[in-house]
Amino acid sequence: xxxxxxxxxxxxxxxxxxxxxxxxxxxxxxxxxxxxxxxxxxxxxxxxxxxxxxxxxxxxxxxxxxxxxxxxxxxxxxxxxxxxxxxxxxxxxxxxxxxxxxxxxxxxxxxxxxxxxxxxxxxxxxxxxxxxxxxxxxxxxxxxxxxxxxxxxxxxxxxxxxxxxxxxxxxxxxxxxxxxxxxxxxxxxxxxxxxxxxxxxxxxxxxxxxxxxxxxxxxxxxxxxxxxxxxxxxxxxxxxxxxxxxxxxxxxxxxxxxxxxxxxxxxxxxxxxxxxxxxxxxxxxxxxxxxxxxxxxxxxxxxxxxxxxxxxxxxxxxxxxxxxxxxxxxxxxxxxxxxxxxxxxxxxxxxxxxxxxxxxxxxxxxxxxxxxxxxxxxxxxxxxxxxxxxxxxxxxxxxxxxxxxxxxxxxxxxxxxxxxxxxxxxxxxxx
Amino acid sequence: xxxxxxxxxxxxxxxxxxxxxxxxxxxxxxxxxxxxxxxxxxxxxxxxxxxxxxxxxxxxxxxxxxxxxxxxxxxxxxxxxxxxxxxxxxxxxxxxxxxxxxxxxxxxxxxxxxxxxxxxxxxxxxxxxxxxxxxxxxxxxxxxxxxxxxxxxxxxxxxxxxxxxxxxxxxxxxxxxxxxxxxxxxxxxxxxxxxxxxxxxxxxxxxxxxxxxxxxxxxxxxxxxxxxxxxxxxxxxxxxxxxxxxxxxxxxxxxxxxxxxxxxxxxxxxxxxxxxxxxxxxxxxxx
Numbered sequence: 001x002x003x004x005x006x007x008x009x010x011x012x013x014x015x016x017x018x019x020x021x022x023x024x025x026x027x028x029x030x031x032x033x034x035x036x037x038x039x040x041x042x043x044x045x046x047x048x049x050x051x052x053x054x055x056x057x058x059x060x061x062x063x064x065x066x067x068x069x070x071x072x073x074x075x076x077x078x079x080x081x082x083x084x085x086x087x088x089x090x091x092x093x094x095x096x097x098x099x100x101x102x103x104x105x106x107x108x109x110x111x112x113x114x115x116x117x118x119x120x121x122x123x124x125x126x127x128x129x130x131x132x133x134x135x136x137x138x139x140x141x142x143x144x145x146x147x148x149x150x151x152x153x154x155x156x157x158x159x160x161x162x163x164x165x166x167x168x169x170x171x172x173x174x175x176x177x178x179x180x181x182x183x184x185x186x187x188x189x190x191x192x193x194x195x196x197x198x199x200x201x202x203x204x205x206x207x208x209x210x211x212x213x214x215x216x217x218x219x220x221x222x223x224x225x226x227x228x229x230x231x232x233x234x235x236x237x238x239x240x241x242x243x244x245x246x247x248x249x250x251x252x253x254x255x256x257x258x259x260x261x262x263x264x265x266x267x268x269x270x271x272x273x274x275x276x277x278x279x280x281x282x283x284x285x286x287x288x289x290x291x292x293x294x295x296x297x298x299x300x301x302x303x304x305x306x307x308x309x310x311x312x313x314x315x316x317x318x319x320x321x322x323x324x325x326x327x328x329x330x331x332x333x334x335x336x337x338x339x340x341x342x343x344x345x346x347x348x349x350x351x352x353x354x355x356x357x358x359x360x361x362x363x364x365x366x367x368x369x370x371x372x373x374x375x376x377x378x379x380x381x382x383x384x385x386x387x388x389x390x391x392x393x394x395x396x397x398x399x400x401x402x403x404x405x406x407x408x409x410x411x412x413x414x415x416x417x418x419x420x421x422x423x424x425x426x427x428x429x430x431x
Numbered sequence: 432x433x434x435x436x437x438x439x440x441x442x443x444x445x446x447x448x449x450x451x452x453x454x455x456x457x458x459x460x461x462x463x464x465x466x467x468x469x470x471x472x473x474x475x476x477x478x479x480x481x482x483x484x485x486x487x488x489x490x491x492x493x494x495x496x497x498x499x500x501x502x503x504x505x506x507x508x509x510x511x512x513x514x515x516x517x518x519x520x521x522x523x524x525x526x527x528x529x530x531x532x533x534x535x536x537x538x539x540x541x542x543x544x545x546x547x548x549x550x551x552x553x554x555x556x557x558x559x560x561x562x563x564x565x566x567x568x569x570x571x572x573x574x575x576x577x578x579x580x581x582x583x584x585x586x587x588x589x590x591x592x593x594x595x596x597x598x599x600x601x602x603x604x605x606x607x608x609x610x611x612x613x614x615x616x617x618x619x620x621x622x623x624x625x626x627x628x629x630x631x632x633x634x635x636x637x638x639x640x641x642x643x644x645x646x647x648x649x650x651x652x653x654x655x656x657x658x659x660x661x662x663x664x665x666x667x668x669x670x671x672x673x674x675x676x677x678x679x680x681x682x683x684x685x686x687x688x689x690x691x692x693x694x695x696x697x698x699x700x701x702x703x704x705x706x707x708x709x710x711x712x713x714x715x716x717x718x
Contacts, residue, residue, distance in 0.1 A: 086674055090460050108677070112462040196569075196657060251546025253658040254569030262548050400676040404660075411571060411659035429475070 039070045040335045041095040043085070045323075047075040048288030050354045058350075062341050069334050077259065079197075089114055096335045100144040100326035102135035103388050104395025109326075110138045116327040117141050121336045125343050132360040135388055136324045144324030145343055148357030150280025151304075151320035151380045152203055152389075155372070158301040160188055160274040169303035173238075176306045180247045183274050190247040192273040194257030194264035195410045199391060202403040203277060203319065204242065205419065206390045208235035210317050211308040215385055218313075222393050225427035227420050231312055236409065236416025238308060243410060249273050253411055258285045269295050277305070279320070280376055283355050302372040304379050318383040321392055322360070394427070401426030447690065453683035460679045472684035482685060485656075485663040486692070488575055492643040492664075495579050497636060503583070504590030505632070509620055511591065512598045522595070529588035537652030540581045544568050544653075568654050571661035578653055578662050585649065586642075590635055597631030598624065630708045637700055644693045665689040 042059070046052050052075050059071040074095070076084060081099070088094040094114065100106050109115045118126070119141045126133055126142050136144030156169070161179075164186040170176040183190040195201040210218070213231035221227055249255060249267055258265040268276040269286035276282070286295030307315035325339040341347060348364035351357060355370045358377055368374050380386065391399025405422035408414035414422075454473065457466040476482050511522055528536060543550045546566025555562050563570040567577040601624055609619050625632075647666035650656060656663040656671060663671075665685060673682030 083674070086460070086677075108459055108461075112459070114461065196655065198657075249547075250564065251566035251569045253565045254546070254654065262542075262545050396675065396677045400671075407657065408659050413571070413659045 037068050037070060038332050038334045039072055040097060040332065040338060041072045041074070042097040042338075043074045043076060043081060043095045044099060045076055045078045045081045046284070046356060047077050048284065049293070050287075051284060051356045054350060054354050054356065058342060058347055059338075062338055066334065066337070069338075071338065079257075079259070094328040096328055096331035097325055097339060098328065099323045100136065101321060101323060101389075101392045102144065102146075103321075103392035104399070105392060106136060106143060106326075107138050108395060110143055114329055115143045116329050116331055116336075117143060118145065118327065118336065121333075122340055125340045128362070129343065129360050130362070132322070133324075135322070136326070144326040145339055146322045146324040146360045147343055147348070147351065148280070149320065149322035149360050149380065149386070150358045151318035151376060151383065151386060152207065152277060152279050153302055153304045153318075153376060153379065154275050154277050155268060155282045155286075155296075156275035156301045156303065157268065157271060157273075157296055157299050159299045160186075160271065161301070164188060164274070169301070170306045171303075172307045172309060174309065177245060180245060184247075189249050189267075189273045190275065192249040192255065192264040192267040192276045193252050193410075194255050195248075195252045195407055196254045197257040198403040198407040199389075200257045200264060200278065201410045202391060202406040203389070205235055205239050205402075205406045205409075206387070207277075207305045207319050208238040208308065209313075209390070210319055210387055211235075211305070211311040211313045211315060212238065213313050215314060215317065218387060225394070225398065225424075225430065227424045227427065232420045232423075233416045234311075236419045239406075239409060240416060243412070258289075261289055263289070265289060271296075280358050280373065283370060283373065284357070287355075300370070300372045302375050314384050316383055318379060318386050319389065320380065320386045321389045323357070395430070397430060398423060398426045450683045450686050450690070453679055454687050456680050458679045459677045460673070468680065472680045473688070476681060476684045476688060481660050481663055482665070482668050482688075484660055485665045485668045488662060489644050489646060489664050489692075491575065492579060492582070492646055493640050496582075496639045496643050499579075500583055500587060500590055500639065501632070501636065504587055504594055504635075505625070505628075507587070508591050508594035508598060509624065512595060522591075525591050526588035528585045529592075531585070533585070533648040534652060536581070536585055537649050540584075541568070541653055544577065565658070569658050571659045574654055574658060574661045578650055581653065582646075582649055586639075590639075593631055593635050594628065597628045601627045633704055633708060637697070637705065640696060640700065641693060644689070644696065665692070 044055060046055055055075070056073060059073055063069055063071060085094070085098060089109070089112075100109070100115070106115065122142075122145060125145055129146060132146045132149050133142050133144070136142060136146060154169075160183070161169075164179075164182045166179050166182055168175075170179050180190045193200055193204075209232060212234040213221075213229060217229045217231060221229075249264070249272070252264075255267075256263045260266055261270055264276050265278065265282060265285045266289045267273045268282075269289045278285075283295055283300055286300075287293050289295070304316075304318070325342060327335050327339065343361055345361060345363040348359040348361040349367040352359045352364045352367040353369055355368075355373060358368065358373065358380065359365060365377065368377055387393075391403055393399075394402065402419065402423040405414050405419045409416075409419060453464070455467060455469055456464045457468050457472070458464055507525060511518060511525070544552075544567045546552060546562060546564075546569060549566070551567065552562040563573060568574050605623050605627075606619060609623055614622070645666055646664045647670070650662050650664055650667055651670070654662045656667040666689065669682045669685040669689065672678045672685060
């Protein structure tokens with residue numbers, strides 16, 4: 001009895017340790033080329049129609065033009081995909097084609113030799129995309145081909161705004177607070193936020209930092225990881241003011257970003273709240289969360305993050321980011337050809353027409369049919385610069401600490417200085 | 432070397448050694464181990480408020496389980512041990528949650544506990560009460576207790592079934608003798624049933640303690656450790672540090688701390704509590 005109990009205790013205790021040990025000795029597997037047939041594995045996050053079907057068609061078309069090539073598609077919900085990708089990288093079992101968000105994360109992948117250099121292999125496409133690829137370059141080499149590049153802003157329900165008597169969308173935070181009051185007076189919940197997932201809450205702080213900090217301070221922070229400029233504290237003070245005004249949906253601390261009808265996106269899609277600050281993917285997410293597959297349909301509106309009075313930052317700068325197709329280091333040449341096909345004029349136009357995102361191929365710009373997305377595209381193209389989401393730019397460790405502390409502020413448990421301190425501490429641990 | 436021993440070495444001892452090795456490096460999860468940092472990961476884990484909070488949450492769950500699940504499970508087992516109408520059905524109903532997958536149970540409760548749109552708040556509203564503004568899982572002050580309530584719903588069935596099995600081992604003659612001597616139902620339970628159920632209770636407490644220290648799935652689904660780190664456990668901490676933030680060295684250090692805490696508590700329990708059962712058993716065997 002004594003020995004078995006001891007062994008059991010040991011076994012149970014080590015179960016937790018096992019977790020940490022997983023993925024230490026993962027061996028890589030080469031591209032599945034055998035004879036004439038080549039199988040390309042492709043993971044993406046368009047797991048709802050029309051996006052899902054559109055990509056299936058694109059793969060089928062490519063297979064038709066390239067006999068012997070088989071494309072195995074795995075369409076995953078966004079959060080699931082991120083978890084599975086992390087695990088795949090650790091086990092050395094990454095798909096041939098996957099989505100890369102750029103920034104610190106890409107730099108880590110490149111340093112570990114996980115990602116294929118596309119500089120020469122896809123030079124024509126890189127030229128077509130122009131400045132958009134900047135976020136996916138490390139030391140002058142290009143590792144990802146962005147297929148969608150968007151900016152974060154407020155998605156709103158035009159019918160609810162009309163009903164509350166809001167005639168023009170807010171351009172300053174003063175007007176924003178007035179709009180919030182009008183919506184509340186009309187008995188509506190003004191804003192939903194998926195603070196349970198942290199990053200949607202963190203976007204508020206990022207944007208306020210963009211409004212309070214000059215571009216020089218921000219770009220210096222990305223490289224030096226120095227957050228001592230007082231503008232970062234000012235960003236937290238601006239956010240505190242918003243939280244104090246209590247414009248958010250009931251239960252926002254545990255609300256998920258975009259899974260299910262009671263998620264932040266679901267609440268907007270089903271007319272339960274008037275607006276939500278989210279990325280350019282919002283219409284597609286909302287379509288998947290309503291029974292008729294329409295999302296907010298023609299009631300979808302968009303406006304840019306309002307200006308902050310007296311902020312030292314550029315009031316037209318935008319927070320954003322995008323998704324690029326990247327290839328794992330051992331992906332076959334056919335996979336390069338396929339991602340170039342995905343960025344061709346035709347596929348990018350179809351991508352835009354289906355409101356799957358904001359095309360990066362200039363030939364597809366006018367194909368953005370949705371009026372709300374067209375507004376967003378205009379703001380993106382007129383912004384003096386597009387700042388990559390901080391958590392992506394700074395990498396998982398610093399970004400995670402930052403997001404955690406910002407989520408604490410939403411719960412009333414962190415001050416503006418706490419956010420800066422926690423971020424700085426995580427940054428110092430990286431140095 | 433026997434196959435059992437090699438399996439044990441491969442799947443128990445080796446991972447522990449690897450975890451200890453990772454815990455002294457700074458490591459992003461891929462590439463070779465090159466950045467040796469010594470005790471620094473342990474230092475940062477033990478001085479991290481989120482981790483010490485997580486350890487306290489684990490200990491709170493251990494204590495709550497013993498203080499609430501044990502008496503509740505025992506009471507239900509004693510009631511169900513009597514011949515009564517619908518006994519079989521009641522036993523099944525109590526045991527069903529334990530059979531459900533943890534993830535399914537978690538998702539169902541997550542939906543039930545939604546603020547504003549959830550069934551729990553709707554039921555409360557129907558009797559004129561109001562749930563907390565941020566919801567049961569979104570309010571830092573209530574979240575841990577809400578998680579514990581769901582855990583109790585999920586795991587009470589196991590306690591009841593174990594206790595009922597233990598009760599089968601209590602000889603019927605003792606009850607009859609006691610009844611002939613004029614003992615009340617309550618006296619019978621207190622003087623005969625519960626003392627004879629001792630070994631089962633102590634084994635259940637051991638399993639419950641280890642389970643509470645390793646608590647992960649239900650917390651991950653219901654709250655992910657939030658809000659404001661109010662429900663973090665050591666296991667959610669190490670997963671967040673590891674897979675989310677790619678600080679695998681810190682995650683490994685946290686896992687070693689968790690292992691040591693669980694091992695020490697298990698050995699102490701073994702030495703101080705379970706030992707008596709072992710001695711009783713050996714006396715019994717000698718007769």
